[in-house]
Amino acid sequence: MKHKRIFMLAGFILITLLIAGCGSSEEVVNKEASTSAIRAAQEVGATEVPKASLHLQLAKEGLVKAEALAKEGEKEQAESMLLRAQADAELAIVLSHGDADKTEATAALERVKKLRLNNK
């Protein structure tokens, strides 16, 4: 009777561990593309441009969410979330370059105006 109880308890623990193990099997996802894009956005100065900074932040949050989904074993959803993060980081890069291009265009126009004004 005592042995039977021990076997039942061991069986219960084994099943519980198996279920818990299956439930939280961490999936491996390739984060390279999104982390590279986030790094590139930081390097082009996305943190200094308000709109770009917002998308960089969204990209970072997307990466964290993807990691959490991968931990929960939701591989496909995690990969989808990584694509979202990558898209946000790439947009942050475009917006940073756009800001730099705008500054350059304004400076070039000012240079012409100044030259013409000084030589009237």
Place this chain on the structure above:
Amino acid sequence: MKLIRYVIITTIVALLVGCSASAPPQELVDARQAYQQASNGQAAQLVPAELHKAETALAEAEKSFQDDPNSYKTRDLAYIADRKAKMAEGLANSAAEKAATAKSNKDYETAQSDILNSAKEDLAVSETRD
């Protein structure tokens, strides 16, 4: 009486389910709007390839919405389509700013050249007088 109540409740539930199934997620609404804005702007002329990428991404999101309206996949594809449309718009703005810079640089060179020519002419006139 019971039957009538049952029919009314069933109709209301069916209507609610029908409405919620056909309503696009916010991400898709945003993506459609972003694409519309990008295609109405300079993107079609300045960065057609990027606009095409945005169009393809939106079509993929629309297809996913038809197949599985409430899935995370539909929302994520729409989110990506929205970002691609904004990217196309941003790249078009960049291209326009670069063109403006190039024009200003050319204007600067022309202005410099005009000033130099004018100075040479003034010098020639003063030398003739002397």
